[in-house]
Amino acid sequence: MVNEGPGSGIPDIVIGRLPIYLRALNRMLQEDKEYTSSHDLGQRLGISSAQIRKDLSHFGEFGKQGTGYNVSYLYEQIRHILQVDRQWPMAVVGVGDLGRAIANYRGFVPRGFRVVSLFDADPAKVGDRIGDLTVLSFEVMTTEIKRQGVQVAMVAVPAEAAQQVADQLVEAGVRAILNYAPIMLAVPEDVHVQYIDPVIHLQRMTYYLKP
Amino acid sequence: MVNEGPGSGIPDIVIGRLPIYLRALNRMLQEDKEYTSSHDLGQRLGISSAQIRKDLSHFGEFGKQGTGYNVSYLYEQIRHILQVDRQWPMAVVGVGDLGRAIANYRGFVPRGFRVVSLFDADPAKVGDRIGDLTVLSFEVMTTEIKRQGVQVAMVAVPAEAAQQVADQLVEAGVRAILNYAPIMLAVPEDVHVQYIDPVIHLQRMTYYLKP
DNA sequence: TAGATTGTTAATCGATTAACAATC
DNA sequence: TAGATTGTTAATCGATTAACAATC
Numbered sequence: 001m002v003n004e005g006p007g008s009g010i011p012d013i014v015i016g017r018l019p020i021y022l023r024a025l026n027r028m029l030q031e032d033k034e035y036t037s038s039h040d041l042g043q044r045l046g047i048s049s050a051q052i053r054k055d056l057s058h059f060g061e062f063g064k065q066g067t068g069y070n071v072s073y074l075y076e077q078i079r080h081i082l083q084v085d086r087q088w089p090m091a092v093v094g095v096g097d098l099g100r101a102i103a104n105y106r107g108f109v110p111r112g113f114r115v116v117s118l119f120d121a122d123p124a125k126v127g128d129r130i131g132d133l134t135v136l137s138f139e140v141m142t143t144e145i146k147r148q149g150v151q152v153a154m155v156a157v158p159a160e161a162a163q164q165v166a167d168q169l170v171e172a173g174v175r176a177i178l179n180y181a182p183i184m185l186a187v188p189e190d191v192h193v194q195y196i197d198p199v200i201h202l203q204r205m206t207y208y209l210k211p
Numbered sequence: 212m213v214n215e216g217p218g219s220g221i222p223d224i225v226i227g228r229l230p231i232y233l234r235a236l237n238r239m240l241q242e243d244k245e246y247t248s249s250h251d252l253g254q255r256l257g258i259s260s261a262q263i264r265k266d267l268s269h270f271g272e273f274g275k276q277g278t279g280y281n282v283s284y285l286y287e288q289i290r291h292i293l294q295v296d297r298q299w300p301m302a303v304v305g306v307g308d309l310g311r312a313i314a315n316y317r318g319f320v321p322r323g324f325r326v327v328s329l330f331d332a333d334p335a336k337v338g339d340r341i342g343d344l345t346v347l348s349f350e351v352m353t354t355e356i357k358r359q360g361v362q363v364a365m366v367a368v369p370a371e372a373a374q375q376v377a378d379q380l381v382e383a384g385v386r387a388i389l390n391y392a393p394i395m396l397a398v399p400e401d402v403h404v405q406y407i408d409p410v411i412h413l414q415r416m417t418y419y420l421k422p
Numbered sequence: 423t424a425g426a427t428t429g430t431t432a433a434t435c436g437a438t439t440a441a442c443a444a445t446c
Numbered sequence: 447t448a449g450a451t452t453g454t455t456a457a458t459c460g461a462t463t464a465a466c467a468a469t470c
Contacts, residue, residue, distance in 0.1 A: 013437075019414035023393060037451065045395060049451090050439050057453055065452040066446040083417045090413075097312035102409070104308050107393065111410045112417065151420055152413065176416035178409060182234060182318065184256060192419055194412035198313070198389060199322045201405035202301075202363060203230035205387035206294045206323065208403055209362055224461075248427060260427090261463050268429055276428040277470040 010058045017055055018078050020045060025075040037068035084112030091150045091174070093165050094157035095120045095128070095135050098180060102154055103130045116148055121161065138168070145172040152176045159183040166193075221269045228266055229289050231256060236286040237322075248279035295323030302361045302385070304376050305368035306331045306339070306346050309391060313365055314341045327359055332372065349379070356383040363387045370394040377404075 024044050028036055038049035038056075056062055056074075059081055063069045079085040090113050092102050103115055118135045120126060128135045136144060145153075153174045157165055162181035169177060176192045179185055182200075185193050235255050239247055249260035249267075267273055267285075270292055274280045290296040301324050303313050314326055329346045331337060339346045347355060356364075364385045368376050373392035380388060387403045390396055393411075396404050 011437080015418050016415050018418070019411040022414065023408070023411070024395075027394070039451080048439065050441095051437090053451090053453060054438080061453070063452050064446055065444070066450050068451060081418065082414050083420065083422065084414050086422075088413075088417060088420075097308075097315050101308035101312045105409075107410060108413075111414070113410065113413055152416070154409070175420055176413070178412050178416075183238070184235075192416040194416060196407055196409060196412060197234070198316075198365070198407060199318060199324065200230040200234070201389050201407060202299075202319075202324055202387070203233065203293050203295050203322070204227050205363070205389075205403040205405060206299060207226050207229070207292065209294060209299075209386055211294065211297075222461080250427080259463065261465095262461090264427090264429060265462080272429070274428050275470055276468070277426050279427060 014055050014058055015082075017047070017051075018082055021052070021055075022075065022078050022082065022084075025071055025078065028071045029075060033071055035068050036071050036074075038063075040068070079112075082112075086112065087114050088112060088152045089114055089116040089148050089150050091115075091117045091119065091141075091145055091148075091153040091169070093119045093141070093153060093155050093169070094161075094180075095125055095130065096156065099156040100130060102156060103133065113152065116150065117144055119144075121157070138165075141168060142172040145169070145174060150174060152178075154178045154180065155185075156180045225266045225269055226293075228258070229293055232263070232266075233286065233289045233293065233295075236282055236289065239282045240286060244282055246279050247282050247285075249274075251279070290323075293323075297323065299324050299363045300327040300359050300361050301325060302328045302330065302352075302356055302359075302364040302380070304330045304352070304364060304366050304380070305372075305391075306336055306341065307367060310365075310367040311341060313367060314344065324363065327361065328355055330355075332368070349376075352379060353383040356380070356385060361385060363389075365389045365391065366396075367391045 021041065024041060038052040042049040042052050062074050062077055092099050092115055095103065095118050103118055108114060115133065118130060118133050119138055119141050120135050121138050125135050126137045151174060153169050155162055155165055155177055159181045162179060162183050163185060166177060166185045166187060170187055170191055175190065177185065178194050178196065180196050182197045187193055232252065235252060249263040253260040253263050273285050273288055303310050303326055306314065306329050314329055319325060326344065329341060329344050330349055330352050331346050332349050336346050337348045362385060364380050366373055366376055366388055370392045373390060373394050374396060377388060377396045377398060381398055381402055386401065388396065389405050389407065391407050393408045398404055
């Protein structure tokens with residue numbers, strides 16, 4: 001192992017591409033493809049082969065000259081690097097339409113995550129069952145998150161409530177937040193936040209459209 | 212006007228930040244904040260003031276030395292640049308849990324988009340009413356999209372179906388696709404695609420977490 | 423006026439790409 | 447072997463930042 005783990009100075013932008021590679025490799029596995037190459041993978045993803053080789057070289061040597069990469073081996077290596085070769089218990093805060101869709105989504109488990117608790121501020125929703133989970137109140141959130149050792153949470157509450165929710169999550173020990181509320185969160189620097197705001201993505205495209 | 216419009220060589224990465232600025236400016240408007248500065252805006256967004264000034268300078272001169280930027284003026288200018296000072300009619304394909312959440316989301320209209328039609332392959336869903344829309348079948352999709360002049364679509368179907376749906380959308384005249392299916396779409400180069408896959412975002416964070 | 427902040431230039435920094443020896 | 451493809455180095459490209467004259 002040449003170099004691995006956070007703090008070892010690998011650029012964030014490289015880390016950000018690994019999940020993309022992982023998804024493509026998983027697809028190849030489904031297609032029973034045994035080997036791939038940086039060229040092949042790059043072509044599927046619209047990324048240069050040089051970049052893929054360079055990215056992977058930060059973590060070790062995973063290929064063979066002449067034959068390329070064993071799909072299943074590379075897949076497992078990247079899963080290990082990203083630490084998704086295990087299941088992260090995850091909390092979902094806010095069970096509106098979106099929170100419900102998240103709670104029901106079947107796509108998390110096969111990729112390293114499992115929703116283990118749901119929270120909502122609305123007393124009318126507390127007690128509702130969604131899948132095999134019961135919606136809990138904000139009052140028990142800290143306790144429950146600590147009890148389950150949850151480090152990852154998804155926030156799907158209105159923008160006005162998001163910062164306060166984030167504060168409470170951080171307080172409870174959450175270190176990674178996926179925020180669906182259209183607002184930037186202020187968190188300590190050892191807490192990671194990623195944002196999903198569909199409108200941002202839409203507005204990135206309209207610039208290029210004909211009126 | 213110094214420089215504006217697509218094809219004028221402004222880096223994609225700059226365009227990608229404008230919606231972020233827009234969202235922050237909108238928030239300032241809600242707070243009745245009349246003026247801001249590159250420093251102030253940058254602080255809120257975790258971006259350097261130099262970058263904000265540089266980004267804006269691609270499109271014109273919007274500020275005043277000594278006083279900064281009039282929030283409402285800058286907001287309107289960026290809305291105009293991004294072409295979100297109008298409403299783009301939008302189609303949603305796939306009305307599972309996620310499609311339903313999208314269809315019900317109140318956040319599109321104030322930011323330049325309106326869902327005008329819903330489609331699903333499942334005959335059991337066709338005819339369902341969601342909000343004030345009726346779910347239509349794939350058979351009528353092309354016709355309906357052409358009729359309404361829809362250029363923007365959101366895809367929320369299973370990965371297996373996404374490419375075929377995208378092909379049909381492009382055929383019908385769609386030029387911007389927001390894809391929720393966890394798969395890269397192959398489209399002509401004048402068609403824009405943005406991707407939302409929550410798992411990708413989650414996996415970008417687990418790398419940095421303690422086991 | 424004095425202080426603040428812009429828009430812009432040049433310097434720096436970092437990421438991507440091209441090229442190729444090594445080797446399967 | 448001949449062909450293919452890796453991992454790596456150096457070159458290129460592009461984005462970010464620092465600095466400052468202009469000026470409100």
